[in-house]
C-alpha cells in the first residue's frame with residue numbers, strides 16, 4: 001500500500017494572546033490527501049486561533065505548519081493560499097464582486113478560466129448552493145445564510161484539492177447545512193482526492209467525518225474515528241460537547257431495554273433496524 005500523502009502537518013503548535021495563558025497549547029496533527037477531517041471543540045477551545053494560524057493571520061509562538069511539505073512562512077504564504085480554498089466564518093469579509101455572479105467569477109478570473117466556460121461554471125455552482133435566482137443581485141443585500149452559500153459556491157467553483165471550512169455553515173439553518181454537506185459529499189465522490197478540514201461547531205457534521213480532532217482548553221484531547229469519541233462518555237463528557245442525534249437515540253433505546261447490535265452505527269442503519 002502506498003503511504004498517504006500528507007497535505008497539512010501541524011507540529012507542536014502553541015499560541016497565546018496573553019503571556020500567562022495559551023489559547024493553543026502544543027497541538028500536533030496532520031491531514032492526508034482525500035481525508036475529511038473535522039476539528040471540533042467547545043467555545044473558547046482554540047478553534048478560531050488555530051484557523052488564523054493556518055491562514056497565516058497569526059504567527060505561532062512555538063511550532064510549525066507545513067502545507068504540501070512547505071513551511072507556512074512569508075515566502076510560501078501566497079503560493080500555498082493559491083492552492084487551498086478557504087471558506088470563512090463571516091461571509092462579509094469575502095465579497096469583492098458587485099453581483100453574486102461577479103463574485104463567483106472572481107476566483108475563476110484569477111485562475112484564468114476561459115470566458116466561454118465561466119458562465120456555465122457560475123450557473124452550475126449557483127444552482128448547487130440554491131442561489132440561481134440571485135445571480136444578478138448585490139451580495140450586500142443577501143441574508144447571512146445566502147451570503148455564505150455564495151462564498152461557498154465561489155470557493156467550490158475553483159475546484160481546489162484542499163478546502164478549509166472555518167465555521168462555514170454556522171450561519172445556515174439545519175436544512176441549509178444539510179444541503180452544503182450533500183454538495184461536498186457529492187464533490188468528494190467525483191474527486192476522491194478532495195481533502196477537507198472543517199473547523200466546526202456542528203457535531204452531526206463531525207460525526208460524518210473520517211476523523212475528528214477535538215480541542216479542549218487549547219489542547220488536543222482526542223484524535224480518531226468519531227464513534228470512538230461520541231461513543232465514549234469518559235472522553236467526550238469533559239469536553240462539554242453535545243452528542244450527535246444517533247447517540248442520543250441509542251441511549252434512549254438502551255434506557256428502554258433495547259440494546260442495538262454493533263452493526264447499527266448511524267441514523268441510516270438505525271432507521272433500517274427499527275423498520276425491520
Ligand SMILES: Nc1ncnc2c1ncn2[C@@H]1O[C@H](COP(=O)(O)OP(=O)(O)O)[C@@H](O)[C@H]1O
Nearest residue numbers: 017018023041042043044045046047048049050
Ligand atoms: N483577540 C484575543 N485576545 C485575547 N484572548 C483571545 C483573543 N481571541 C481569543 N482569545 C482567547 O483564546 C482562547 C481561544 O479562543 P478561540 O480560538 O476564539 O476559541 P474558539 O474559536 O474555539 O471559540 C479563549 O480563551 C479566548 O478567550
Ligand SMILES: [Mg+2]
Nearest residue numbers: 044047048049
Ligand atoms: Mg471561534
